[in-house]
Amino acid sequence: MVVQHLDGNMLAGPLSEVFAVEPTTALRRCPHCRLVSSLAQLHVYGPRPGITARCPGCSAIALRLARHPDALWLQLGGVEGAFRFPLAE
Amino acid sequence: MNTLSPGFHGHTRPRSDRLPPGQYPTEQFPVLSAGPTPDIPTSAWEFALTGTDGERLRTWDWTGFGDLPQEEPTVDIHCVTRWTKWDTSWCGVSVDVLLEGVDTSASHVMAESYGGYTTNLPLADLTGGKAWIVHTFDGLPLPPEHGGPARLLVPHLYFWKSAKWVSGLRLLDRDEPGFWESVGYHMYGDPWHEQRNRSD
Numbered sequence: 445m446v447v448q449h450l451d452g453n454m455l456a457g458p459l460s461e462v463f464a465v466e467p468t469t470a471l472r473r474c475p476h477c478r479l480v481s482s483l484a485q486l487h488v489y490g491p492r493p494g495i496t497a498r499c500p501g502c503s504a505i506a507l508r509l510a511r512h513p514d515a516l517w518l519q520l521g522g523v524e525g526a527f528r529f530p531l532a533e
Numbered sequence: 534m535n536t537l538s539p540g541f542h543g544h545t546r547p548r549s550d551r552l553p554p555g556q557y558p559t560e561q562f563p564v565l566s567a568g569p570t571p572d573i574p575t576s577a578w579e580f581a582l583t584g585t586d587g588e589r590l591r592t593w594d595w596t597g598f599g600d601l602p603q604e605e606p607t608v609d610i611h612c613v614t615r616w617t618k619w620d621t622s623w624c625g626v627s628v629d630v631l632l633e634g635v636d637t638s639a640s641h642v643m644a645e646s647y648g649g650y651t652t653n654l655p656l657a658d659l660t661g662g663k664a665w666i667v668h669t670f671d672g673l674p675l676p677p678e679h680g681g682p683a684r685l686l687v688p689h690l691y692f693w694k695s696a697k698w699v700s701g702l703r704l705l706d707r708d709e710p711g712f713w714e715s716v717g718y719h720m721y722g723d724p725w726h727e728q729r730n731r732s733d
Contacts, residue, residue, distance in 0.1 A: 493718065515730075
């Protein structure tokens with residue numbers, strides 16, 4: 445069976461829930477050193493030419509953000525290192 | 534250090550002709566960084582030239598690098614964050630020397646650094662006396678916050694292409710985005726054409 449991929453437009457719904465919340469309490473386990481930290485605890489370098497946020501334990505990159513006049517570029521890691529956003533009950 | 538060739542000291546053009554569009558001159562030397570400053574003792578420093586197949590073609594340690602012919606370029610540098618610094622003086626090895634005799638069909642190069650930084654450049658922009666691996670700034674060892682013990686110097690492109698803490702050059706068959714290029718910065722970065730972002 446061939447698995448069909450979906451149009452990236454479907455991400456708009458799920459991501460609108462993520463980006464609507466206050467992000468700094470989001471938790472993440474570093475895939476390199478296994479340290480669990482919140483976004484607020486990441487070590488951030490920048491903001492120019494871009495923002496690089498790193499694990500406070502091992503300095504591995506957690507996310508990168510670069511703001512250009514016409515676009516915001518965001519890189520949120522790979523398969524591991526997902527951000528966990530606590531939701532209000 | 535071995536043979537010392539004087540670089541091009543001073544410029545004949547007035548400074549007003551040497552300011553790319555959208556830039557302002559500064560006497561400072563701002564420090565921009567995407568991570569902690571790596572501590573690289575020269576006793577542990579190594580520089581590698583890697584082929585397109587991943588094979589390490591040549592390596593130098595600090596002593597071997599110092600034995601190569603040295604040049605002293607004096608150049609203007611232009612940061613994408615809009616500052617320009619006039620007449621910066623460096624000492625280091627021309628990339629031409631590192632590539633001498635290497636037979637390659639590579640079109641591009643990925644500069645790689647201690648700490649994980651990368652930046653991509655056309656091979657042609659590193660040859661012909663346009664790029665150096667420098668270890669000295671203003672007559673003193675290059676400070677770690679400015680990329681010491683050694684950094685790439687490619688003054689005709691925006692300064693993010695002049696990778697700090699450089700550990701090697703990897704030859705590429707095709708262009709690939711480096712650290713900043715993969716989040717929207719321009720693949721080439723010519724300050725005279727304001728190539729700051731992908732859309733420029």
